[in-house]
Amino acid sequence: MNTATKTPARNTKVMNRFDLTSRLVAKLKNEEAVVGGIGNTNFDLWAAGHRPQNFYMLGSMGLAFPIALGVALAQPKRRVFALEGDGSLLMQLGSLSTIATLAPKNLTMVVMDNGIYQITGAQPTPAAAVSDLVAIAVASGLRSSSWAADEDDFERLIDQSLASDGPTLIGVRIDDKPGTGATRRDPVHIRERFMLGLGVRQPL
Amino acid sequence: MALAEDQSSLKSASEKSWHGIVLQTLKRNEVRLVPYVPDRVLTPLIKNLHADPFFTTFPTAREEEAVGIVSGAWMGGMRGAVLMQTSGFATLANVLASLAVPYQIPVIMLVSERGTLGEFNYGQALVCRTMRPVLDSLAMEHHTVTRLDEFEFIIDRSIKQAVTTQAPVALILSPLLTGGKVFDK
Ligand SMILES: Cc1ncc(C[n+]2csc(CCOP(=O)(O)OP(=O)(O)O)c2C)c(N)n1
Secondary structure: HHHHHHHHOOOOOOEEEHHHHHHHHHHHHOEEEEOOOOHHHHHHHHOOOOOEEEOOOOOHHHHHHHHHHHHHHHHHOEEEEEEEEEEEHHHHOOOHHHHHHOOOOOEEEEEEEEEHHHHHHHHOOOOOOOOHHHHHHHHHHEEEEEEOOOOOHHHHHHHHHHHOOOOOOEEEEEEEOOOOOOOOOOOHHHHHHHHHHOOOOOOO | OOOHHHHHHHHHHHHOOHHHHHHHHHHHOOOOEEEOOHHHHHHHHHHHHHHOOOOOOEOOOOOHHHHHHHHHHHHHHOOEEEEEHHHHOOHHHHHHHHHOOOOOOOEEEEOOOOOOOOOHHHHHHHHHHHHHHHHHHOOOOOEEEEOHHHHEEEHHHHHHHHHHHHOOEEEOOOHHOOOOOOOOO
């Protein structure tokens, strides 16, 4: 069930998380960092092809954007992407204001909006039928925030974000499918690989 | 000349204050990123961090968000510390148990202690009692700092230990150190 379709602001095409994640990953040629949020966003990131610059969250629901902000501040020359579910973002709407204030040029955020908490049983979020997350982002000060109309538009918005002089947020409406893969749940290994991938650590 | 002398004695006075010690020790240990949710007691520290271009310091909406930010920054090669009060710490059990501890990320936390030694708000006193049990339940390193003469040693060594052992640490700043917040209406 996806009551979100009734919200007029979100009359964009219903896409698929794994397909969009694969499209994003296929574009990455410069060791860009990608932070996948709790559950499905990081499962699909894992399934789209493991890269050393991927970080997979195994908990801390809602912190994909803050973690990505930290990476972006530490490495201003590297492009940082963050993938977050709509339910997760609702936990940290305040982080949108923090990001708007710090305005890192190298941060692109993607909100995968299925209107539900898919992984816990597909219950609708409190926002599903009434709120527009992209409008919330704009009102939080993230001026470069928009809904992707379809897959081509998503790719265009990703490309556009690379040249942007501030942070970008892209909302995508997605179906109610679960994630495709399952991340290996080894937090120390995930963190160490990520730090190697970011050039912060050297191999032993 | 007289002005320069005045300023240098002012400077050394603030270096010997608890907040001067925090600022100098963070700097010496290359801890640059300092997000915070404010507390009255932390005001002079926050003000001086903002005034010093070495630091990137800013407010966040929640303490959890600040822990996420410094965790990401650490993985990207930049050290950070989070400033908060006791009630802010009380919101962190989830992020500590699911991010900082299992991923072995040295999150440095400076917690202004409310809720004890003259607390006037019963709710604050109760929140304070949840802090050490949470830290102990995760076997996290923590110290309660009460004395100015020990403070530099504790904070400097704790930062170094957090970084080298890749473990988070909480430094609880007692009212005995900071003066705390007293009932003023
Ligand atoms: C603080 C907290 N509350 C609840 C949960 C349980 N939980 C895990 S994932 C999830 C839903 C995530 O929803 P969303 O971000 O929209 O992603 P989706 O599952 O729809 O892909 C919930 C409620 C949790 N892990 N942490």
